[in-house]
Amino acid sequence: MDDITKVVLDYVTREYLEEGDEREISETTPLISGGIVDSFSMVSLLRFLEKKYSIHIPSEAATPDAFDTVASIAALVQRFQRVEV
Amino acid sequence: MAFTETVRNDYQTEIEGIKAAGLFKGERYIHSPQGSEIEVEFPVGSEIKRCINICANNYLGLSSHPEVIAAAHAGLDRRGYGMSSVRFICGTQDIHRELETRLTEFLGTEDTLLFPSCMDANGGFFEACLSERDVMIADRLVHASIVDGMRLCKAMQDTYKHSDMRHLEEKLQEHQDKRYRMIITDGVFSMDGDMARLDQIVSLAEKYNAMVFLDDSHATGFIGRTGRGTHEQCGVFGKIDVITTTLGKALGGASGGCVSGRRELVEMCRQRARPFLFSNSVAPVIVAGALKVIDLITASTDRRDKLEWNTRYWRSLLKDAGFDIKEGDTPIVPVMLYDAKLAQDCARDLFHEGVYAVGFFFPVVPKGQARIRTQLSAAHEKHHLDTAIAAFKKVGRKYGILGLGKKELIAKCELEMELVR
Numbered sequence: 001m002d003d004i005t006k007v008v009l010d011y012v013t014r015e016y017l018e019e020g021d022e023r024e025i026s027e028t029t030p031l032i033s034g035g036i037v038d039s040f041s042m043v044s045l046l047r048f049l050e051k052k053y054s055i056h057i058p059s060e061a062a063t064p065d066a067f068d069t070v071a072s073i074a075a076l077v078q079r080f081q082r083v084e085v
Numbered sequence: 086m087a088f089t090e091t092v093r094n095d096y097q098t099e100i101e102g103i104k105a106a107g108l109f110k111g112e113r114y115i116h117s118p119q120g121s122e123i124e125v126e127f128p129v130g131s132e133i134k135r136c137i138n139i140c141a142n143n144y145l146g147l148s149s150h151p152e153v154i155a156a157a158h159a160g161l162d163r164r165g166y167g168m169s170s171v172r173f174i175c176g177t178q179d180i181h182r183e184l185e186t187r188l189t190e191f192l193g194t195e196d197t198l199l200f201p202s203c204m205d206a207n208g209g210f211f212e213a214c215l216s217e218r219d220v221m222i223a224d225r226l227v228h229a230s231i232v233d234g235m236r237l238c239k240a241m242q243d244t245y246k247h248s249d250m251r252h253l254e255e256k257l258q259e260h261q262d263k264r265y266r267m268i269i270t271d272g273v274f275s276m277d278g279d280m281a282r283l284d285q286i287v288s289l290a291e292k293y294n295a296m297v298f299l300d301d302s303h304a305t306g307f308i309g310r311t312g313r314g315t316h317e318q319c320g321v322f323g324k325i326d327v328i329t330t331t332l333g334k335a336l337g338g339a340s341g342g343c344v345s346g347r348r349e350l351v352e353m354c355r356q357r358a359r360p361f362l363f364s365n366s367v368a369p370v371i372v373a374g375a376l377k378v379i380d381l382i383t384a385s386t387d388r389r390d391k392l393e394w395n396t397r398y399w400r401s402l403l404k405d406a407g408f409d410i411k412e413g414d415t416p417i418v419p420v421m422l423y424d425a426k427l428a429q430d431c432a433r434d435l436f437h438e439g440v441y442a443v444g445f446f447f448p449v450v451p452k453g454q455a456r457i458r459t460q461l462s463a464a465h466e467k468h469h470l471d472t473a474i475a476a477f478k479k480v481g482r483k484y485g486i487l488g489l490g491k492k493e494l495i496a497k498c499e500l501e502m503e504l505v506r
Contacts, residue, residue: 018246035452040232041225041244 001027004053005074011048012070016041027071032064042067049073055080107425108448113441119148119338121464125441136441137469139459142334144307144416145378145388146464152381153337153374160373168366172199173355176366184372187379188345192305192330193313193323196351199372201364203302203331203342204230209358210298210329211238214350215267220260223269224248224281228300231269240267247274250285257293266295267326272315273303276450276458278417280308283319296326302342303417306335306382307389307463326350332371337378341367388463392416395461395470402474403459407487409494416461419445420477421454423491424498428455431480438476453495 001009005027013025016037023029023036031037037045046062049055057080066076086092103109113127123138147153160180170176185197200206207230211221219240223231226247235242241263245253253268260266268290270281283299290297301314309317314330316322327346332339344354354361382388396416403410409421422428428444435442435457446455481487486494 016246019249035447038225040223040242043242044244047241047243 004077008073009070028069030068032068049077053077119143121469136439137473138441140443143338143462144335146462147378148338153377156377157370157374161370164369172366180372184376192328192345194345195348197343197345198351198354199367200342200361203329205360206329206342206344207231207234209360210344211235213357214353215240218264220263221267222256226274227271267298268295269298272299272301273415275303277411278413278415283315283321287321287324298327299325300329302331305330307392312389332375337374339371341371392463395465399461399470406478418459419456421456423453423455423495425455434480435476440473440476
């Protein structure tokens with residue numbers, strides 16, 4: 001697991017699982033289609049990523065599909081890190 | 086572009102998709118006034134059936150109260166049917182301002198502004214009062230109208246885990262660089278029937294210099310010793326900066342809502358809230374009825390006391406019967422079934438048994454949290470609840486779910502799914 005994936009996985013687990021929630025989140029767990037993250041609370045994740053990695057993810061790229069798994073989120077971050085470079 | 090066959094087909098496909106996903110919302114026609122017993126035509130064209138209604142927001146049983154109806158009739162005679170205007174052109178009558186003043190007194194705030202609905206109040210408030218220099222920090226289970234209102238506002242959006250005060254505190258710390266911080270919560274959460282920890286929210290707001298926004302639609306009129314709402318119940322009456330609430334539930338159940346709170350915030354809504362500016366005034370007949378409702382609930386707490394008794398009794402009946410319910414002490418009592426199909430099947434069978442209740446499932450509630458939401462009313466008599474529990478028990482026995490907890494219910498549904506496959 002690369003560093004970005006680890007950071008995203010850690011943030012998603014802390015930010016979205018309620019206390020006592022027994023679900024485990026892996027790289028491939030569906031977050032939005034699985035009902036763990038909704039579009040309303042997705043905003044904090046987007047802001048976290050932008051701040052942490054000093055990138056800008058435009059709203060057209062921040063789609064529910066792109067945010068549906070930790071792996072796809074990590075890929076999105078990598079994509080925009082390259083754009084920034 | 087014309088509404089071509091292709092366009093029609095596209096919409097039809099989408100509607101079929103909603104049906105296939107089990108999310109299609111049909112209507113049942115009611116042939117009587119709202120009450121603890123109603124006459125229902127369902128499916129359309131079938132014989133009218135008399136049922137006990139256990140899913141209305143008619144908490145105080147005032148929707149068809151004779152004194153409210155008489156006051157509404159008198160209002161109709163004295164102030165007419167409609168205003169044919171928004172408030173600021175020629176749509177404000179003396180009774181609109183009178184109702185706003187009465188609501189201000191009742192809610193313990195500085196001023197109040199009526200809106201066509203609480204949906205509109207929530208839709209208009211944030212954009213009118215906050216800017217990009219501010220942050221809105223909302224509980225993740227707030228009502229959909231608040232979510233919509235926040236989306237229309239340029240202020241930064243953030244959320245905290247449902248009723249998680251530690252998480253809220255982290256967010257308040259994180260946003261200290263903003264001009265204003267506004268904590269946003271429902272008083273009573275409509276799907277779970279639990280209450281916001283408003284005393285702790287107010288303490289955090291004081292500690293981190295934030296304002297508090299409270300949607301008390303499922304509380305105004307009956308939560309708290311004199312029914313003023315969640316702020317009365319939690320001992321923070323007079324300390325809430327903004328309360329939005331509705332006339333469409335306990336307060337007569339017709340329509341209309343309001344923003345009530347700090348004078349300047351209310352004034353900003355009068356000047357800038359678009360649903361207020363661009364919608365007609367609340368109809369005089371509704372204002373007159375609502376004034377009578379305020380008279381009734383300030384003169385006596387009998388109705389909220391009866392609702393409290395009914396709530397305790399109904400919760401104990403369900404528990405004794407072996408249903409898994411969400412704990413709490415509000416008149417919203419969710420009977421947890423976890424499985425969407427089971428919730429729908431139980432609701433259908435309850436209707437056959439003469440009890441009108443509705444199943445809720447994803448996306449209205451989180452996945453795997455399907456339920457039948459029951460709601461008590463002061464209009465319910467003990468015999469209504471005794472009859473309703475008999476129907477619940479009969480249906481519960483049919484599906485073998487009595488006495489099962491969350492894990493057992495989920496396991497049972499998964500096993501049955503396997504067998505079907």
